[in-house]
Amino acid sequence: MRLEPRHHLAGLAVLLIAVTSGTVGAAAAPAPGPAAAAAVAEDDGYGRMMLLLDASGSMAEPAGGGQTKIAAARRALTTVVEGLPDEAQVGLRVFGAKVFSRTDPGSCTDSQVVVEPGTGNRDALRAAVGAYEPYGETPIPHALTEAAKDLGDEGARSIVLVSDGESTCDPDPCRVAAELQKTGIDLRIDVVGLSVSGKARQQLQCIAEQGNGTYYDADSAADIESRLTRVAARAVQPFTLTGEPIVGGPESSPTPIAVGEYVDSLGASGDSKSYVFTRETAGTTLRVAALSQGETGFLDGVIAEVTGPAGRCDYASANRTAIDVREVMGVQLTAGADLGSSNVEGCHEPGEYVLTVSRARGGTEEVPFGLVVTEEPPVEEVGFSDPALANLSVAAPHVSGPVQKVEGAASFDAAPEIETGSWSSTVVPGEVLFYKVPLDFGQAAQVSVEFPEAGGELAEQFGRFPPSANLTLFNPLQAQLGYVDGSEWLGSADGTTLQTAIPAVSRAPSEIRSAKFNGGADVTAAGDYYVSVSVQKQDHTLEIPFTLNVEVIGEPAAGPTYADGATWSITDGAGEADGEGTATGDSASPSDNESDDADADGGAEAAAGGSDEGGPGAAVAIGVGVLVLAALAGAAILWHRRAAS
Structure with missing residues (x-):
């Protein structure tokens, strides 16, 4: 099937969340707004996750294979905990563990943190998983709200809800999940349903959907263990944006930017943000990429353009055509003497270049997007050229x-x-x-x-x-x-x-x-x-x-x-070569970044062999x-x- 090009990506279902750290330096970037700040990783480099476990009386029911749901869940969760790297910041909260009946006071606020989110708590997690017992009701709304509080209000956060039934308390937990997700663009709620069907399953599915997460069925004792451990392995990291928080301005007053990576946010369909890049040297090539995951459950799109002193130099758009995949749209703009898509002359001249990113259609809620800005020095010789390979079929x-x-x-x-x-x-x-x-x-x-x-x-x-x-x-x-x-x-x-x-x-x-x-x-x-x-x-x-x-x-x-002996790669800014032949600019060289990564991730890499x-x-x-x-x-x-x- 051959179709016209589309711009596609999506983030995946998250159970154990990964978060990133580090920023790319940028000039004249203002203080981040709340939404932009939420899209950027915390200083310590890691996010936080809360396991949210159902301790209602129905968890004592059979799960098949001679086990109860609670026993199967304990076994699966123990396997998950034992596989956590030391760096994973994970906590545990239960609900329905202390108040027996919905007619008893406090049944709809019956939720407790049994292990605070942290990294040095594996023994406590194992002990808590082994100790929790089926007992009371199913106050999912309150438990979700409290789990979100446990995780704080910044950085990437994940709630993993494991339940076997429908909420016994108001308000509607699906609406609660939607409200919680709005408070932080990096908060996700993933759900594993234990032998559920009908209205209960629909409610748990809705919680996952509205919480920007994924729902998984587990129908038997073996399936519970398989699902939890499998989802834990494949949910190692969500789609994340890297860069320094920034807030774009209106087109009449764009925010100054330099070479680097940034994270901003766009509101509902039609919203736009503008930035201005000042080119100092004639003949450089300005490349800009804008990418966003958009809003789950909506057709969505991103439009971007760059305009220089001589007029519009480039324009690009990306549209998502399916509502049930967490796609990301990624587009590129180019302003230079020989690579731009516009016929406008002068797109390589010095001056101010205004970059505008807009929400194309469909979305109703604020979403984050990433902005990558690079500037290549003036090219003297293009190097390799082979028309046959350039027009590869x-x-x-x-x-x-x-x-x-x-x-x-x-x-x-x-x-x-x-x-x-x-x-x-x-x-x-x-x-x-x-x-x-x-x-x-x-x-x-x-x-x-x-x-x-x-x-x-x-x-x-x-x-x-x-x-x-x-x-x-x-x-x-x-x-x-x-x-x-x-x-x-x-x-x-x-x-x-x-x-x-x-x-x-x-x-x-x-x-x-x-x-x-x-x-x-x-x-x-x-x-x-x-x-x-x-x-x-x-x-x-x-x-x-x-x-x-x-x-x-x-x-x-x-x-x-x-020109002038400069060196450059896609991760560098334009700059003259220094005495050692390394490009100078606003970004660190690739070797610097790789060295930092190796120091930080060496232990995990050795374990993975990756x-x-x-x-x-x-x-x-x-x-x-x-x-x-x-x-x-x-x-x-x-x-x-x-x-x-």
Whole structure:
């Protein structure tokens, strides 16, 4: 199925939350507003999660396999706790544990913290999980509200609700979840329902939906353990935005920005924020990316444009066309002498360039978005140029050797690194997974995703209408690429092969690049390119297996040379070379960032045996049974954000 390009991504279901830290320095950035501050990680680099456990009397009922629900939940939760890395900040709250009947005073406020959120509390968590007993009612609204208070009001926070029934108290817990989610754009509520059906299941599903989380069914003792441990492993990190908090102004009074990464927020459909970048040197190339996950449950979109002294230099838009996937829209703007999509002359001249990002349609609530600003020095020689590879058509990747297992990530900065070969992975409907493929100048890539024909329980859940799957590519700025000729990027997640390609990375201003790549972002900078696999949500909670095939074509070639001996990469600003040949500018060099990451994440990386950039590679096999402790540790609950000083 061949369609016109779309801009797609999504964040995934979170059970054990990961948060990032670090900011990119920027000039003239104002103090963050509440929403922007919530989108940025805390100083200590980690978020907080509360396990919220149902201790109502119905938890004593059988769960199948000779166990009660409470016994099965204890066993599963103990496995999860034992797999937590030391850095994970996790607490435990119960509800319905002390007041027996709904006619007794305090039954609707019966919720207690038994373990405060922290990192040195594993023994206390294990003891508390083993001690809690089924007893009272089901005051979910109060428990949710108190769990949110336990987590504070800043940074990324997650509530994991484990329950077997419908709330016995007012107000409607679905409405409470929606109100709590509005208080912080990085608060999520994920729900595991234990042998529930009918109205109770609908209510728990609604709590997850309104809390920007995911609902999972667990129907038997074995299923409870499988679901909790499986979801714990795959929910290692949510989609996160990196950057310094900033508040954009109106177009008539834009906020000054410099090279760097920023996080701001947009209100309802039609809202816009503007920024002004001052170019000091003629001939540089200004690249800007804007990306947002948008609002779950709505069609959404992002529009961006850059206007210079001579007029509008570039315009881009990204629209989400499905409401049941947590997609992210990523667009790129370019203002330069040879790469912009506009015919306006003078987009390489010094002066003030106004960047405006707008909410396109559909959304009603405030959402965060990221802004990436780079400036490339004037180019003297473009380096590698090969029209054949620049106009690459889709072909099946040539791969050999054994299929390797890899766990996809929910964010760009946590994506595991893959290379030429076949990689097996799984995706749950509603997720979007990321994998990174480093490409140097002169290198291209063919990419395919194979979904086998569904069988067994998966086929039974799919029925006649399997969910749709998407294959999407992103450049190092995290903006979506267009689709080359022959791309099959959308199809069923049942017995379908999707495929597309990345043309050779080149700074040469060929026709395909001057219009930007087929309506998407360009491929003019070496760095990490991203493969994204997403599946539409249709109330399925089973994992869908797939094979990701990647073929990197070509050897690294010469990149561009810059005026006055400057050096530059996609993570740097424009600057003259210093005495050691390193670019100076507003960002740290990649080597600085990698060194910081290695120091911070070395222990987790050693355990995972994963990538050596930005965190563990998370090459973890997920089975239908209990994940072993090593797999949970290898999944790495928490990831650091790459910091730039």
